[in-house]
Amino acid sequence: MVRFFALIAFALFASVLQPAPAAADPADIEAASRGVVRVVIIGNDGPELFPISHGTGFSVDQERIVTNAHVVADAVRDDRLDIGIVPADGDEAVYARIIAVSERNDLALLATTEPLGLPPMTIAGNPAQSGPVTAIGYPLNVDRAQGLSFSDMFRAQPPVTATGFLSGRRPSRDFDTLLHTAPIASGNSGGPLVDQCGRVLGVNSFGAESQGSDAEFFFAVSTRELLPFLRANGVTPRINSAECRSMEDLNAQERARELAERNREEERALAAAAALDNRTAELRRNITYEVMDERSNKLAFAFLLLLIGTGAGGIAAFAHRAHDYRMRAIGGAIALVAVIGAAIAWFTRPAFSEIDERVEETLREGMPDTEGSGPIPIASTTGAYTCVLETARSRYVGDPTEDLTIDWSEDGCVNGRTQYGLDNGEWTRVFVPGSEAVVSVNKFDPADAEFIMERYLLSRAPMTTARSARAQYQAPSCGAGQDAALQLGGSQNAILSSLPDMPNERLVYSCTLNVEVSEEAVE
Known part of the structure; x- marks a missing residue:
């Protein structure tokens, strides 16, 4: 009987643990x-x-x-x-x-x-x-x-x-x-x-x-x-x-991916710092030996010059007593030069404080010179991109295009005809069609070479609100300048604020810059 009730208790416990659909x-x-x-x-x-x-x-x-x-x-x-x-x-x-x-x-x-x-x-x-x-x-x-x-x-x-x-x-x-x-x-x-x-x-x-x-x-x-x-x-x-998959699951997966990427960056930074510490310690050790050798060499050279000066001074004194004025002059000159050289060697020997200075200077020489480098060259972020859909990071209920081509210019123009808005460092374009009940928010990050399309499948009332907000501004044409892009970025916020908290679909594309095409465009 005890075993029977134990089996029942186990079954009830398992049913509680079983996740609900x-x-x-x-x-x-x-x-x-x-x-x-x-x-x-x-x-x-x-x-x-x-x-x-x-x-x-x-x-x-x-x-x-x-x-x-x-x-x-x-x-x-x-x-x-x-x-x-x-x-x-x-x-x-x-x-x-x-x-x-x-x-x-x-x-x-x-x-x-x-x-x-x-x-x-x-x-x-x-x-x-x-x-x-x-x-x-x-x-x-x-x-x-x-x-x-x-x-x-x-x-x-x-x-x-x-x-x-x-x-x-x-x-x-x-x-x-x-x-x-x-x-x-x-x-x-x-x-x-x-x-x-x-x-x-x-x-x-x-x-x-x-x-x-x-x-x-x-x-x-x-x-x-x-x-x-x-x-x-x-x-x-x-x-x-x-x-x-639900959008909540996708967001959780994206947060986990971003956390893992930050952890990898921190690990790389720690590894770089550890490598720099090891290099600094090795460099400090070598430079300390160099400074000690230089000090020892100059001290020995100063002592040698003092001996030469003392000997030359003795010869000059002996020649003075012997009335050999020519020898006295030569000995005195040699003694004077030796003493001055010894003084120079003594005072120019490196101090121990130079160890830190030499370490810092050597480390600085190994770093790239950022002064006067100017902005990132246009060819590194602008040009024709081939973008491939990342299905693992995307969520869609329709039949999306798996490959896209984006010709991006530095002023936020796509394919020579669509101007993107700039707001808080992000390039975004909001599309509100008149014939389809959907709002698309497209984002492109040229630094990370990533294109994201978020789609909101709306009913009549929110779609009417979005269309009304869209009618309040005129999107600039390509080539209107950065001020126009900033203005467009601010104007689109009225539409974005009217949308639901989460989109129905999110398409994430990983893009690769076509270097040959971009170089021709720059030339």
């Missing part, structure tokens, strides 16, 4: 929801319109939408019925026409009759077999609970999200499906099932019948069915096969 990133799910639409089948009795049914769809390019075949089945059978598309954010509803229907795997492709500029959703290139998932759509029971009328369906409303778990892939109804527990209801049909990064794993289609006490499971058409269907109908989908 990570929740979907709300920013990614919100960004993915921008491409989700309500699909309404519309009947008419003269001028009066009335709903027949509705479902969900999502964009695979700016004008084409995927949904279930059974969502548009009534419109296929009766050409008097129309299909309405209601975007999740901002724009009015438009009509759509059917491009293709595949009843076998319950897929349909629609095209809007008027441009909506919908952000295409990204399809997961290596979909997970298990883990947290989110269903996005317009369940009818929620509409009923809110008391929405038919006219309300044609107003933009955010879709409903419901989370669950992926339970694996299962062939069903002659096509490949995903089994999951994210709750869906009538109206969710045709909506996307997404992973934690907001990438499409499948198209929600139907649910398992439950008698109330059984666990509820739901089915989504897998990407094995979706991708061939899209390609067969001329759609090139956005596919992303990267590991799904």
Whole structure:
């Protein structure tokens, strides 16, 4: 019995230690929801319109939408019925026409009759077999609970999200499906099932019948069915096969990388300091020997000169007593020169304080001369760069360009046409397009040869705020000078302050300067 309770206690302890599955990133799910639409089948009795049914769809390019075949089945059978598309954010509803229907795997492709500029959703290139998932759509029971009328369906409303778990892939109804527990209801049909990064794993289609006490499971058409269907109908989908990582994880990884780099720099500095200390100690020892040798040599030379002077003085004194004035003059001259030379040798011997002076002077001679060196040559930081995406340091949910070419000039001009702003020593350009709901913040560091692109996938309200801030200034053209670059750097801060704390995507490129091209540009 004791052993039985011990096993139970161990199991409970292990369950506590087991980490809970990570929740979907709300920013990614919100960004993915921008491409989700309500699909309404519309009947008419003269001028009066009335709903027949509705479902969900999502964009695979700016004008084409995927949904279930059974969502548009009534419109296929009766050409008097129309299909309405209601975007999740901002724009009015438009009509759509059917491009293709595949009843076998319950897929349909629609095209809007008027441009909506919908952000295409990204399809997961290596979909997970298990883990947290989110269903996005317009369940009818929620509409009923809110008391929405038919006219309300044609107003933009955010879709409903419901989370669950992926339970694996299962062939069903002659096509490949995903089994999951994210709750869906009538109206969710045709909506996307997404992973934690907001990438499409499948198209929600139907649910398992439950008698109330059984666990509820739901089915989504897998990407094995979706991708061939899209390609067969001329759609090139956005596919992303990267590991799904949160921006918090990426930031933590970047902080760890920066800390490791600082530690390496400190180790190199300590090693350099230790090497300098060893060199200084060796140099001091050698110079001390040199000074001691010089002092000994000059002292010996002074003593020798004193002996010569004393001998010459004695000869001069003897010659004076012998009245040999010629010899007296020679001896006296030699004695005088010897004494003066001895004095010079004595007073010019090096002092011990010269050891430190000689060590410092020798060390200074080994250092590069920085005086008058001027600024860094233009050829070392300007010119054409080839930039390669560092996937390990990047986070993206789309399909980014892996290689870029940047022609950089010293005044912050890129490719001869785009001026970057200078603020707090950073070169930055903020792009706010009018046709796409995304703000891109591009940064280039010529010293580290690093290009970073951060993308904010925004809904209508924050995008309107960003566009309003962008309309308040005019970006200068290339060649306007550093003052214009400084002014642009300050003007862009109004947009940057309106953006969320973290971007949805961060692309880090490592750049290499093409030396041959840059030298030609300098000449």
